[in-house]
Amino acid sequence: MCITLNKKIIVIILIIILLLSLVFALPSAFTSTPSYNYIVLIDAGHGGVDGGAVGRKTGKDENSLNLEYAFTLKEILERFNIKVIMTRTTLNGLYNPFSVNKKKDDMLKRKEIINNSKANLVISIHMNSHSLSSPKGSQVFYKEDDHVSKGLAECIQQIFVQTLPDARVAPSIGDYYILNCTDIPGVIIECGYLSNQQEEMLLLTESHRQLICYSIFIGVLRFLSV
Secondary structure (H helix, E strand, O other): OHHHHHHHHHHHHHHHHHHHHHHHHOOHHHHOOOOOOOEEEEEEOOEOOEOOOEOOOOOOEHHHHHHHHHHHHHHHHHHOOOEEEEOOOOOOOOOOOOOOOHHHHHHHHHHHHHHHOOOOEEEEEEEEOOOOOOOOOOEEEEOOOOHHHHHHHHHHHHHHHHHOOOOOOOOEEOOOHHHHOOOOOEEEEEEEEOOOHHHHHHHOOHHHHHHHHHHHHHHHHHHHHO
């Protein structure tokens, strides 16, 4: 019990230090203007019949975890006066229940929401999985030849490297529909591997969820302050 408490204290201290160091480096538009007009769209991946990856040990699916992380990130961004739009706010998918191809219907609805959102950035939250149990670590993906999205991905991945011991060193190009369906700069964030039992248990904790979401938040602010 004492070990768990100490870890939580360390995480909180780390977050505070990172936040303070970044806030002092930000331009006045982010620190003194409560009505700063900036919109981030958060996409919680999967939903409904598409549960996504499943935890190897607990059986918890990606659908619910993505939503939990999305809500946490939303709360953090809104505290900093950044407007947030979410593609989904429940465990349900975005498809018509009578649709023959629910996956396609769901993705087209996400595209519609994203392109009508007037968002400045898109962040899609996911959990990773692999046939082997050894891969682990957080990773950010961006669309090929999109230099703005690459810059955002690099900012977030750099913070991951500082705060998460198993994070990948650099972001990667990702050929994903959610990135290709829009011209709005965006990234897909794979928070960790549910196929790795050690990382799975970590991803289920509130402290780790807060650490990842604060890291994303700091990466976004670093990107905006460049």
